[in-house]
Amino acid sequence: MIKEDTISAITTAPGSAAIGIVRISGPDALRIGEQMFFAASGKKLKTYPPHTMVYGFIRDREGKDIDEVLTVYMKGPRSYTAEDVVEIQCHGGMQSLRQILSLTFYYGARPAEPGEFTKRAFLNGRIDLVQAESVMDIINSKSTAALKIAVQQQEGFLSRKLKEVRRRLRDVIVHLEAVIDYPEEDIEDVTYKEVKESIYKAKEEVAALLEGAHTGKILKEGLRTAIIGRPNVGKSSLLNTLLKEDRALVSEYEGTTRDVIEEQLVIGGVPVLLADTAGIRDTEDFVEKLGVERSRAFLDKAELILAVLDGTQPLTPDDEAILTAVKGKNAVFVVNKVDLAESIITQTLAERFPRENIIEVSAKTGEGIELLEKWLKEYVYGSSRQADEEIYIQNERQINLLRQADESLADAVKAAENRLPYDCLTIDVDRALSLMGEITGETVRDEIINEIFARFCVGK
Ligand SMILES: Nc1nc2c(ncn2[C@@H]2O[C@H](COP(=O)(O)OP(=O)(O)OP(=O)(O)O)[C@@H](O)[C@H]2O)c(=O)[nH]1
Ligand SMILES: [Mg+2]
Numbered sequence: 277m278i279k280e281d282t283i284s285a286i287t288t289a290p291g292s293a294a295i296g297i298v299r300i301s302g303p304d305a306l307r308i309g310e311q312m313f314f315a316a317s318g319k320k321l322k323t324y325p326p327h328t329m330v331y332g333f334i335r336d337r338e339g340k341d342i343d344e345v346l347t348v349y350m351k352g353p354r355s356y357t358a359e360d361v362v363e364i365q366c367h368g369g370m371q372s373l374r375q376i377l378s379l380t381f382y383y384g385a386r387p388a389e390p391g392e393f394t395k396r397a398f399l400n401g402r403i404d405l406v407q408a409e410s411v412m413d414i415i416n417s418k419s420t421a422a423l424k425i426a427v428q429q430q431e432g433f434l435s436r437k438l439k440e441v442r443r444r445l446r447d448v449i450v451h452l453e454a455v456i457d458y459p460e461e462d463i464e465d466v467t468y469k470e471v472k473e474s475i476y477k478a479k480e481e482v483a484a485l486l487e488g489a490h491t492g493k494i495l496k497e498g499l500r501t502a503i504i505g506r507p508n509v510g511k512s513s514l515l516n517t518l519l520k521e522d523r524a525l526v527s528e529y530e531g532t533t534r535d536v537i538e539e540q541l542v543i544g545g546v547p548v549l550l551a552d553t554a555g556i557r558d559t560e561d562f563v564e565k566l567g568v569e570r571s572r573a574f575l576d577k578a579e580l581i582l583a584v585l586d587g588t589q590p591l592t593p594d595d596e597a598i599l600t601a602v603k604g605k606n607a608v609f610v611v612n613k614v615d616l617a618e619s620i621i622t623q624t625l626a627e628r629f630p631r632e633n634i635i636e637v638s639a640k641t642g643e644g645i646e647l648l649e650k651w652l653k654e655y656v657y658g659s660s661r662q663a664d665e666e667i668y669i670q671n672e673r674q675i676n677l678l679r680q681a682d683e684s685l686a687d688a689v690k691a692a693e694n695r696l697p698y699d700c701l702t703i704d705v706d707r708a709l710s711l712m713g714e715i716t717g718e719t720v721r722d723e724i725i726n727e728i729f730a731r732f733c734v735g736k
């Protein structure tokens with residue numbers, strides 16, 4: 277345990293609310309708490325067993341009541357920071373919270389820096405860096421799926437996996453060092469074969485984690501999706517149906533949508549940033565032209581394109597232009613208006629694109645929309661993956677480190693194949709080990725730690 281000074285902050289959101297919380301953490305937490313809190317029972321806070329809610333009042337220096345509160349003393353290490361903590365639950369108005377907070381300063385606490393409570397939990401070894409980072413992910417989760425991943429990370433799913441892989445790699449190094457020190461006992465063939473197999477296994481586990489990172493990022497940030505198509509095929513109708521709300525204007529006139537309409541929604545559990553765009557075609561109308569330019573920009577920057585086509589009409593040159601434009605992008609071809617007549621273009625499309633990427637729908641009746649939802653879900657999770665069992669990394673820092681570790685392991689495998697000297701092998705494996713240690717915080721530099729916690733909010 278590192279002995280630190282005592283810090284305090286308001287840990288609840290600013291504004292009016294039913295309750296607000298002031299947290300004090302550090303060696304003087306109990307002393308400071310005792311000086312300002314007066315239990316209704318007349319007893320001292322420290323006479324209660326730790327982790328007991330005690331009803332009473334916060335009084336200012338003159339002994340006047342500031343607020344009626346509940347106070348709890350959590351004796352370290354059984355607290356958020358693993359230090360002694362006192363938390364005061366008062367009424368959630370800013371006046372009461374601010375006065376209580378300044379009183380903690382008066383009695384000797386110092387204002388907590390952003391993320392400092394969580395940083396202390398990390399420095400005191402209660403949680404690792406992955407768990408600390410997941411605290412912010414939990415707070416910022418945009419969907420139930422993203423929350424679930426963040427909570428799994430908080431519980432140490434990823435940390436345990438990394439520990440396992442690192443243990444495997446450490447064994448490799450021990451093995452190699454033994455044969456470097458006692459070369460006469462070495463049987464080279466066996467050593468290279470065994471070492472290569474172990475490293476390869478570790479590399480496969482890292483690769484599996486990286487595969488899940490695509491899913492993790494989408495669940496965290498939302499899948500950037502653009503609805504693209506020529507005028508009047510039913511793009512805005514599709515947006516409205518997916519949103520279950522009349523958001524965009526729909527009309528029988530071509531060129532109804534002029535500007536891009538963006539909405540956030542959750543489709544089949546997947547958070548989606550969905551953009552309805554102006555129909556793309558050659559036009560002389562100045563404003564429509566601007567809209568078309570914007571549509572093209574969205575076509576470029578979206579990760580996924582919903583290319584909408586009118587199933588009741590043959591493909592037009594404008595359709596063809598769009599089909600060409602989405603080449604090389606992730607696209608699903610939405611054949612619309614199948615409530616009017618059987619599609620006459622599905623067959624033609626199927627000759628050019630994988631059939632599973634062509635979906636017949638009616639934006640008007642909702643027919644086929646569930647197929648589109650299913651398609652999206654599979655795109656995000658992969659068809660064979662079991663959403664519950666996988667580890668999905670959401671954090672950019674962690675993904676980058678893991679990518680580099682993966683490269684080092686690839687180098688190590690190659691080195692073993694080419695029978696390079698043992699110490700070349702240990703260098704690569706060592707590097708992978710230290711990169712993975714940076715993810716959990718075992719081998720990370722102070723500046724990086726400070727940078728990570730500076731992104732937190734005050735009070736966390
Ligand atoms: N029967 C039927 N009509 C549809 C369907 N989808 C859209 N429509 C009609 O097609 C016309 C055009 O629909 P919109 O949603 O405005 O088409 P859009 O692609 O957004 O058109 P622009 O914004 O002009 O590019 C409207 O009259 C809709 O009612 C559908 O699935 N079935
Ligand atoms: Mg429209």
